[in-house]
Amino acid sequence: MGAAIPTAANRLPVIGHGVQLARRRTEFLASLTEVGEIVEIDMVGMPAYVLTDPDLIWRVLVSESHNYLRGRMFDKMTEVLGNGLATISGKAHRDTRRILQPTFHKQQIAAYAPIMSSTAADVAESWRAGQAIEVDDAMNDLTARVVNGILFASDLGAAAADAIQRRLPVVMRGMLTRTLIPGAWQRLPLPANTQYRKAIEQMDSAIDTAIAAYRSSGADHSDMLTTLLSLKDETGKPMSDQWIHDQVITVAVGGIETTSAALSWCLHYVGTRPDVEKELHTELDTVLGDRPVELMDVMALKFLGRVVQEVLRLHAVAVFMRRTIGPTQLGPYELPAGAEIIVSPYTMHHNAHWFPEPARFDPDRWLRPETQNLPKGAFIPFSAGHSKCIADNFAVLEITLALAEICRRWRLRPVPGQAVREITTGATRPNRLAMRPEARGRATV
Known part of the structure; x- marks a missing residue:
């Protein structure tokens, strides 16, 4: 007999821990x-x-x-992502990852850097000193423009890019709730359910239209959709339109939601921590001077890298899930077949045993030996193993370049009286992040 497994307190009849999962899921899981x-x-x-x-x-x-196998969360995500890389398991996952790997090779990701930095520059140039902006909305717009620019370089994909940018936030607001709180309410004609289904339908239709238009044109548009259309399976046959559709929406979800949340938090901490801002600006002025950021600068922006890493720790994805294939021995514990397992990067990253003062934003914790020698499984912002996000390097590069490009131009100050709190969609993001940009000059170095 395996070791006893404790049960969380405050379980209610019928709804179990549904209240905690609905209202304060990250705090509940961390507890x-x-x-x-x-x-x-x-x-x-x-x-x-x-x-x-x-x-x-x-x-x-x-x-x-x-x-x-992937668990209940990913079953629900198939409503949006289909059989994309993020939702499938076993041989199908291995085969799809192998086919897609060249698309996310380091050299290919490096080729995306100019799009990332130029898009960040365009967004930053649109701001006006003293005019309040909703940073979370602006970063969602920025990351959507980057992803769409990489996916669809041709006007043939313009409608798909627009649908993704406009409808994805609606989809993400509904997805996690459907995962953690099962129930018949999902089928009721409530406004939230109607909006959710309509948003999915609009994105699906626009992506399918873009794929058909690309196939019909037969042209090389030097973008990711062109690359996906050129891929072949193990028998040498082109991948189906449905397979390509599922990968496109998976790239869009992965490249927009969590990346925009991380960028928003980075700007929040830089704007509210004078010590962090000072060190970051000094580094940017030393490395960049007055010029835009480039790929070659990334390795030299060491403090900025620690800022990004600390945000990935502090505001990690709330949950992902696995399911036992059969009766399973997990360490000293016995789990039945079909058991749903929750892995919470957020919970792990807020464990005081591995991260002292876990709620404190401290980029320099990543210089300390105890943090540099964490046990495997303690820091998993992009998961791990074969299921590790295939675009992790893409995301970190985009956050780094965008943060550098914005912060070399602006100081961002929070709007007084606007409390910022953490909410959970697909990512843990700020609910509303209103800030005012102030132009900055280059420091003397």
């Missing part, structure tokens, strides 16, 4: 660290097991990953 290294919760009538120990997480994601 389970004090309960045990694996904790059972009730997701409105469905048991799930939350892992809070890095070794158990590493076993599930990497060393014993063959015992698991």
